[in-house]
Amino acid sequence: MRWLPEGNLEFLGRIDQQVKLRGLRIELGEIESALAAHEDLAAAVVIVREDTPGDKRLVGYCVPSAGRELTVAGLRARLRASLPDYMIPSWFVFLEGLPFTPNGKIDRKALPQPEGDRPHTDTEFVAPRTETERIVADIWSEVLGLEQVGVHDDFFQLGGHSLRAVRLATRLQNAGYAMSVRAVMQYPTVAEAADLLSRAGTVSRSLAFELGGGRPDDATGRSTGEAARKNLFCVHPSGGSAHWFTALAGELADEYRTYGIQAPGMEPDEETVQGVPALAARYWEEIRAIQPEGPYHLLGWSLGAVIAHEMARQAPADTAQVFLVEPPIVEPQVRKRLMGYVADYHRAVALWEKGRRQQGAERERTEMALRQLAGILEVPDESATLDEWLPYATLGGLLESVAAYEPPDSAAPCTLVVSDDVRLSGEGSNASDGSAEEYTDHWRGLYPGGLRQAHTPGTHMDMMTTQEAVSVLARTIISNSTEYARWQA
Structure with missing residues (x-):
């Protein structure tokens, strides 16, 4: 529960429904409450699925009221009015009824895996039309863990975040394109990015x-x-x-x-x-x-x-x-917490540099240690790898700068x-x-x-x-x- 500004008490759900997704704390009950307020919904439940290791996504399961029809666009618009974008499910599944256990509780484990090649977004799917768009879309799909990406899909609406943007820029650079992390932020669709890349030498260093x-x-x-x-x-x-x-x-x-x-x-x-x-x-x-x-x-x-x-x-x-x-x-306690994170970032840098020089079982052990440390730093698991650079030193330096x-x-x-x-x-x-x-x-x-x-x-x-x-x-x-x-x- 929490107090609202007007003095009312709002029920947010059970503590055991709190999850962390891409470093952000999410109250599943709050999303379910927002869905339950929809007049055409009979029931709804929201869970975090990890059908691909390291790729966690919010999924909303909805049961329409009798004789009513629901659309993904309508649900997303309703949720966006009261919830931040990171709390809006990537996928929606419409069911005739929710599964229950013998003792009458919702059987979350029995909820079906979403079908489709891409999350539900606010844009219609448009396939790549040029060779550059196809290459960019393929790299996007790989980084985001999706089977297909449309040219007008927004990178961040599909589950992208700043560290995935680093990975995306790195892979585009490896493919021979002059793409920066800033450009991913500024041109967040395949069409915009491909248009930028077709104009060689226009990527700003500012x-x-x-x-x-x-x-x-x-x-x-x-x-x-x-x-x-x-x-x-x-x-x-x-x-x-x-x-x-x-x-x-x-x-x-x-x-x-x-x-x-x-x-x-x-x-x-x-x-x-x-x-x-x-x-x-x-x-x-x-x-x-x-x-x-x-x-x-x-x-x-x-x-x-x-x-x-x-x-x-x-x-x-x-x-x-x-x-x-x-x-x-x-303050002193805040500074102590910040410096604890700074020490962890320094350790992450040391592990990454050490692992890059290793091979075989030694490298695997170092990468496992890096993944464990990344969890403490709230770095998504799939981003903590020895194969691609991440700005651990930069993020630690920012916290150290503010602490001092x-x-x-x-x-x-x-x-x-x-x-x-x-x-x-x-x-x-x-x-x-x-x-x-x-x-x-x-x-x-x-x-x-x-x-x-x-x-x-x-x-x-x-x-x-x-x-x-x-x-x-x-x-x-x-x-x-x-x-x-x-x-x-």
Whole structure:
């Protein structure tokens, strides 16, 4: 159960229905409750299946009410209104009735394996039409563990994540294509990626890239035939990837051109950058290469909000607004936890380097040890292999940088945005070991000139993944920036 903002108590399901999928904690009962609210559903159950070793997927089993018809598109649309994308099942199976054990409980083991060659998505299947699309689709299928992929399917909607994006980029490079991890984020369909690859030499090396495909001739903030949109630069969370801001970019499209900033070192041939001040300075270089002059609009989420704070502190006069979306407070216990993960990442790097030099049984033992450690680090099992590089050093370096950082005061205009995780917490949350009041007092104290505050409904993860929370955040960004522009005038 949990308290809702209006004071009601919501039943979320049993603790033994909590699972972790791709490093994210998921309450199966919450998904089942959302499905049960559908007027045309008589019953529903959601499970995690692993029909292929290492490839876990959410599957929803639905029993329509008598005389009613259900569609996958309708179910996905209903769930998207209240749940983040990572909690929407990849597959739906319609049944005449659920199986039960002799003692009357749902027999989850008897639920059938989904049929079909690909998960249910929001797009119609279109087969590859060119040789480049066929090669890209084949590599996608291999990385995602699917029999077929359509040219308009979204990589992340099919189960992709930042570490799979690393594997995808590596395999495309091995096939002779100049594909980067950033390009996977920016061009997330087979058609878009194939079109990019057909134009040899156009892959950008910048850490900052426009979300939603981008238009190279429109990157300066000026456009023809429409009012110029402002640029919003969004700093990655602890995973180093900026794909989390895609939904926000869509909500802001009429007002902002949204750029994601990816951590240096997410590509195999990139140098990592250590320390929050150094990261902030590097990101300013990337931003000014896109927009030479201010004012600048900045946003950071989670760990990225700590870096965004330092960026705004370094250039307060050039910062129109910085939005700190639930940054953590690095208190002693938080720092201890972070450094524990840092040590594990260092061990992962050592195991990977050791295993690459080994053969036979020794190599197998080292890979097994790496997989066990990857589980602690919440790296998906199928991604922890000695055959392909992963950015263990980069991810550990980001946590180490934040753990060592003591945030100074800032003179930049700032808005602190919190979720219900912080706002309704009594004795600590994921962002702080203290109360909500102690959390806001901490950040208010770092902005002597004043700090605006806003909040989004739902959890910390919901802030970038649920339609409701993302819409609230987008409205906050637009309204605060409008007030700033009016004040400047």
